[in-house]
Amino acid sequence: MLKLSDKPVIAKGERQHVYAHPDDPTLLVKVPQPGTFDADGHLPDAGWLTRRLRRATMYKGFLREFVAYLELKAEHQDPDARLPISAVHGTVQSDLGLGLVYERISDPDGSLPPSLKELMDSGRLEAWHVTALHTFFDTLIAHHVVVSNKNLKNIIFQTEGPGHGRFVWIDSFGCKQSIPLRKWSKRLNTRRLEDLRRLFVGRAEGALGRGSKA
Template identity: 35%
Template sequence: MAVALNLSVSNLVASGVQRAVYLHPNDRTKLIKVLKPDGQMPNRWNFNGVMDRVMPSTRIRQIRKEYTEYLRVMLQHPEPDFRAPMSHMFGFVSTNVGLGCLTENVMGPDGSVGETLGQKMKRGTLTDSQLTLLNDTIDALFVHSVRASDLNPNNFVFGHRSYGNVLGPEECVLVDGFGDIHAIPVRSMGRWLNRIGLADSCKRLARNTKLLWDPKTRRFSHF
């Protein structure tokens, strides 16, 4: 019989609207995303909040869309040197707080959880080299036509991926918000429609981070 992993408050890394994120208790290279119980959901009155209450199955749909997008991109790029712009996903695991999605931990040099773009902008610590890493990730989203529906600053993490016992180079990784989760999956209808959606998401990201976005070069820069 499988034993559920025991997750405690001390393992908690982040808590969003839909999911709580925990450190894996036995593997520092992994994180576990757990869908919050319905009773812990905030009472939101926007479209997504109303849909969560009227059709609770939409919460499961978002997870399914995330995995579908990850699989689509990875299956299109079986080459061993392909570097996915989003975090790798490793299936599901049973925990004491619910079914968890197992994903990679993009880590700092000391093994801690990497900093988000939002944290770096708030602290004023985003370096020019890290801005280049962000632009590399944005470029990869366009080149590989990744359907990313939520490019908010807290979904980009700067850090290192684990390759066995070795940490790779610093990267900027989209750790959440990918998958065409819209009620009408427009971004899945064509690459050009997805490009329009990505460009619009980048404009919003610029507003939320106080960065400059150039739609022609598809790059961010400091003011």
């Protein structure tokens, strides 16, 4: 069992806390925030029918991300393949509950990369980041990646050198539709991703226009 209760939270999601893996610096552990689930692993607002049809609704996001990564990795098994989503390694028991273990993506100095929102808000966004953002969405479309929401915090930018790097989707990927139409249809998923591209690129270009570096 991993002991995380005496470790600092290094990132927060809507319902999760993220910790550095205490035994492996290349990994992170995501656990539900305290008070967000009951003894059976259900979200507090999960209705009776949902509880009957689904087990442990608090962890449905974990399952969705693991399945999405497994399916994508099965199609790209080259060890050097660079996927547009973070690698998911499975689950681990911790003193804070069941955790999802996934890849720690780091900048060259070892720090956690900024999200797209952080780049925009801090004024560090440059024009070449927007070019990289287009490349990122091209990759998502080519790999038929299904994403679950439009949160600018869910993608991070990993710097790989001066004027060079890549975006990675780190949270809320995989299909959450009851009838997985976008998972079944690449055409429908491409349409959704193009809508997200316009939204994300539009906000990034707006940030540049407000005074980020050009």
